[in-house]
Amino acid sequence: MSLNYQRFDTAMLLIEQLTKELIAYSKLQRPVHISLSGGSTPKRWFTHLAQDSVAQSIDWNNLHFWWGDERMVDPTDEQSNFGDVNQILFQHVPLPSSNIHRIQGENEPEFEAKRFKDEMLSHIPLRDGMPVFDWIILGMGEDGHTASLFPYQGTMDAPGITLVAKHPESGQIRVTKTAALLEQAQRITYLVIGKSKAGILKEIQSQAADSLPYPAAKVKSLRGETQWYLDKDAAIELV
Template identity: 55%
Template sequence: MNYQVFDSSADVVAALAESLKEYSQQGRPVHISLSGGSTPSQLFSFLASSDYATSIDWSNLHFWWGDERCVAPEDEQSNYGQAKALLFDHIQIPAENIHRIRGEDFAAMEAIRFAEEMREVIPAENDVPAFDWILLGMGTDGHTASLFPGQTDYETTEIAAIAAHPESRQIRVTKTAHLIQNAKRITYLVLGASKAPVLKEIAEQATAAKAYPAAHVKANAGITEWYLDSEAAKELA
């Protein structure tokens, strides 16, 4: 594992914000995939309330999502809704730079539309859209995006798919492993003691990749890295 251990979530957020600033200064469209969860929400709030709100050139950054629950954007469970309320409503970013998954639409049709939009907008490598940076979380069951243990198709060549949460059966639209693995950079954000046992397995057991999508999904030719806080990393050697 290529991992960096930070003292706190605030230190993780600061590192992510600095990366965003660097990407925004490249003078070209940069395609970034966001995740939901507590760490991104901390990042969004930090960006909106700090100097980064004006020092980042938002016109160069295009934001997408790794997955989305099939709910309306106003719903509290919407990943896009979270980012809009905490960040996009507080910065100057062109509307066309925000590429949300339309969770309120029929999931099967939205997966097709979302895939078409990615193919139209994002430069391809190996005939697959190549994201500059994909941020991912990891659940205590080892899932990432909406790629769940035991129900992830690693062989598909589709780039968007429908998934159901294994417990709630809530329907989501998600990027596929095939698409994610074509990214130039993948950063897993894993915080908290509850994630420590799974991280230990991933670090020490080669068989973990078969059990945990987060262990299996890596950049084929780019960088895969793990940003951890001290609690999540406490069982790592």
């Protein structure tokens, strides 16, 4: 497939580009709905955003933050995606608490999948009954998964807005957005860092998405833009 990617010499340059784009979104003077990803690169980005010189340039009132997926753990658990962002960023910037829309990992999974779905339906503009995010940020695992959509689990074609997923190795339960929902976004940006992802990226670039088992190869915006932000190590095998 054609891979719309931008290569950055360092992770810091990638983070600075993300920051410029977040600042621009915050100036739109309307609610902007952004879905965040877990992982090491987002953590570095959140640390950068928390710096006073950066935070002061962002109109936080306009930004609404959501999550692509969440482990079913307490928000103070070290594995919580929300917990990371809250400690690193949200506690240090003037973001209204009403603009934080976390997946409540302490809840029973099926209940939370429905509650989170209903929250999205009540806050985000809809197209054909599906919430349309302004910007969804995704990562990619070394197995090609994205959000909590894993290879060989048959979840790519799941209907609806949310689903309960299980990690194929640990058995850990998670709530995740469906591919059907992710693909409604105006914009999807994958963040991929490191040589360990280079081989899969080469496969995604050189083969048809339908021939690959990787959800990250298949999830793309149906009406907007899908882009890949890569460091030089991740992009080393790409043409």
